[in-house]
Amino acid sequence: MSLEITSANKGFGGWTKHYIHQSSTLSCDMRFAIYLPPQTANGQKVPVLYWLSGLTCTDENFMQKAAAQRMAAELGIAIVAPDTSPRGADVADDEGYDLGQGAGFYVNATQAPWNRHYRMYDYVLNELPDLIQETFPVTAERSISGHSMGGHGALVLALRNPERFRSVSAFSPIGNPVNAPWGQKAFTAYLGKDQSSWSDYDASILMRKAQGAVPALVDQGEADKFLVEQLQPETLETASKTSGYPLTLNRREGYDHSYYFIASFIEDHLRFHAKHLST
Amino acid sequence: MSLEITSANKGFGGWTKHYIHQSSTLSCDMRFAIYLPPQTANGQKVPVLYWLSGLTCTDENFMQKAAAQRMAAELGIAIVAPDTSPRGADVADDEGYDLGQGAGFYVNATQAPWNRHYRMYDYVLNELPDLIQETFPVTAERSISGHSMGGHGALVLALRNPERFRSVSAFSPIGNPVNAPWGQKAFTAYLGKDQSSWSDYDASILMRKAQGAVPALVDQGEADKFLVEQLQPETLETASKTSGYPLTLNRREGYDHSYYFIASFIEDHLRFHAKHLST
Numbered sequence: 083m084s085l086e087i088t089s090a091n092k093g094f095g096g097w098t099k100h101y102i103h104q105s106s107t108l109s110c111d112m113r114f115a116i117y118l119p120p121q122t123a124n125g126q127k128v129p130v131l132y133w134l135s136g137l138t139c140t141d142e143n144f145m146q147k148a149a150a151q152r153m154a155a156e157l158g159i160a161i162v163a164p165d166t167s168p169r170g171a172d173v174a175d176d177e178g179y180d181l182g183q184g185a186g187f188y189v190n191a192t193q194a195p196w197n198r199h200y201r202m203y204d205y206v207l208n209e210l211p212d213l214i215q216e217t218f219p220v221t222a223e224r225s226i227s228g229h230s231m232g233g234h235g236a237l238v239l240a241l242r243n244p245e246r247f248r249s250v251s252a253f254s255p256i257g258n259p260v261n262a263p264w265g266q267k268a269f270t271a272y273l274g275k276d277q278s279s280w281s282d283y284d285a286s287i288l289m290r291k292a293q294g295a296v297p298a299l300v301d302q303g304e305a306d307k308f309l310v311e312q313l314q315p316e317t318l319e320t321a322s323k324t325s326g327y328p329l330t331l332n333r334r335e336g337y338d339h340s341y342y343f344i345a346s347f348i349e350d351h352l353r354f355h356a357k358h359l360s361t
Numbered sequence: 362m363s364l365e366i367t368s369a370n371k372g373f374g375g376w377t378k379h380y381i382h383q384s385s386t387l388s389c390d391m392r393f394a395i396y397l398p399p400q401t402a403n404g405q406k407v408p409v410l411y412w413l414s415g416l417t418c419t420d421e422n423f424m425q426k427a428a429a430q431r432m433a434a435e436l437g438i439a440i441v442a443p444d445t446s447p448r449g450a451d452v453a454d455d456e457g458y459d460l461g462q463g464a465g466f467y468v469n470a471t472q473a474p475w476n477r478h479y480r481m482y483d484y485v486l487n488e489l490p491d492l493i494q495e496t497f498p499v500t501a502e503r504s505i506s507g508h509s510m511g512g513h514g515a516l517v518l519a520l521r522n523p524e525r526f527r528s529v530s531a532f533s534p535i536g537n538p539v540n541a542p543w544g545q546k547a548f549t550a551y552l553g554k555d556q557s558s559w560s561d562y563d564a565s566i567l568m569r570k571a572q573g574a575v576p577a578l579v580d581q582g583e584a585d586k587f588l589v590e591q592l593q594p595e596t597l598e599t600a601s602k603t604s605g606y607p608l609t610l611n612r613r614e615g616y617d618h619s620y621y622f623i624a625s626f627i628e629d630h631l632r633f634h635a636k637h638l639s640t
Contacts, residue, residue, distance in 0.1 A: 091617055091619050091621040091622075092582075092584070092615040092616045092617065092621065092622070092625075093621035093622070093624060093625050094624075094625050095625075098621055146425070146426050146620070147425050147426065149428035149431065149624065151621070151624070151625075152428065152624075152625075303371075305371070336371040337371045338370055338371065340370050341425070342370040342371065342372035342377055342430070343370075343371070343372070345372060345373075345428065345430070345431075346371075346372050346373050346374075346430075346431075
């Protein structure tokens with residue numbers, strides 16, 4: 083498996099590193115970032131938090147703006163942040179910021195032209211963790227988190243694969259994409275007009291019928307301009323009440339959709355995950 | 362005095378805000394950022410830390426990448442981050458990243474064409490603090506910090522105006538610009554070939570003959586690619602020994618010139634400033 087390091091910056095005694103590798107799942111080169119906390123310097127293995135970013139983001143935004151490394155270093159957790167879609171000149175794209183490159187929605191596309199590369203669900207669930215575990219000093223323990231489109235991805239991956247994740251959290255997730263403009267546009271393109279296939283990628287539908295239960299924490303800013311139309315956190319609250327799902331959802335007065343919101347509460351999320359991981 | 366807000370994001374209970382105003386000192390529109398900690402919400406006045414960024418930066422880098430808001434909120438300190446030079450279509454510029462727009466070096470230029478707009482020393486010392494104090498709930502107490510070119514600027518401003526600042530700190534400052542390529546290029550353009558005027562903008566020369574003494578903290582990464590040729594922290598150490606200047610200079614193994622380094626030690630710097638400010 084090819085793997086090339088493109089940058090390494092020391093921080094809080096550990097290292098933020100960026101890599102590029104050939105993804106067999108996505109059939110293109112993919113970038114990802116990893117923060118390795120100082121505990122790994124002498125070979126200690128640490129659990130991994132996967133972070134899924136939102137629309138238009140890359141492997142860089144979280145590492146530069148979320149201020150997560152301090153607590154990851156203190157708690158002894160590695161963080162892996164993949165890019166948000168396949169990329170490249172031969173990868174299908176769209177003029178909109180909310181479809182195509184930068185907007186993979188963490189699904190396995192079934193429709194042309196998207197189905198050739200857009201398999202972010204499989205990539206994040208299988209290929210990337212396998213590569214991380216083969217390459218870095220990490221244990222098999224994983225949790226997952228994300229923002230907006232990535233919050234949707236984190237919830238869907240954890241709800242569908244409760245045996246693979248110890249905990250899940252999200253900032254400002256798209257709670258019910260089958261009923262939100264972002265989700266409807268993306269799912270129509272990637273999954274087709276037949277909406278029966280969409281529910282496998284809808285966190286509130288999955289949470290309503292969840293069997294296994296990965297503990298979930300969600301933070302949502304009340305001044306988020308996408309709150310009412312796109313995010314709909316009340317759909318997650320209703321679903322968790324229906325199924326008794328262990329969800330804690332905090333609404334934060336005055337906070338918006340930006341990384342300033344994420345930075346303000348990332349410590350809470352990392353401490354939440356640390357409770358469920360062996361650190 | 363015109364003043365227009367361009368963005369506001371809540372963070373750690375306070376607000377990161379960006380403004381644009383017409384600067385009479387620089388004869389152009391200028392942007393700056395301010396973080397107002399939560400203590401100011403009910404009218405409490407807080408002291409201000411001025412942050413001067415490095416080459417190519419704007420008013421955005423520090424607020425997005427330094428992870429400073431958490432400690433500023435805890436300690437009750439406002440942070441003001443100006444842009445790094447005058448800007449605009451009619452403002453003189455250069456093709457190099459290290460001269461002209463984005464590279465004001467915090468001097469008052471005396472040479473054409475630079476002397477029309479490039480007066481960052483006066484702007485940071487006088488016009489900007491006056492505006493901040495008139496506009497926001499802050500006290501007259503100030504400290505100053507910065508990175509690289511901005512670390513040079515912070516040290517020079519504090520060394521020349523000890524009555525105006527309670528403390529000064531710097532990450533990776535240009536310690537002796539009259540003997541470094543960045544400084545020589547900028548000072549030749551802005552101040553002219555006669556080097557007698559340069560020493561007023563050289564931190565190690567000023568520290569060697571300092572009378573008043575603003576307590577100083579410097580952090581320098583040992584893996585910084587600019588360390589030997591451009592930054593020369595040993596010139597500050599020698600100067601402080603000569604004059605007995607209260608300088609603490611930490612060399613940090615493995616750290617580079619990036620914001621990952623700044624984020625790792627910004628808490629130390631904010632706690633240092635808080636000791637010297639009434640918080």
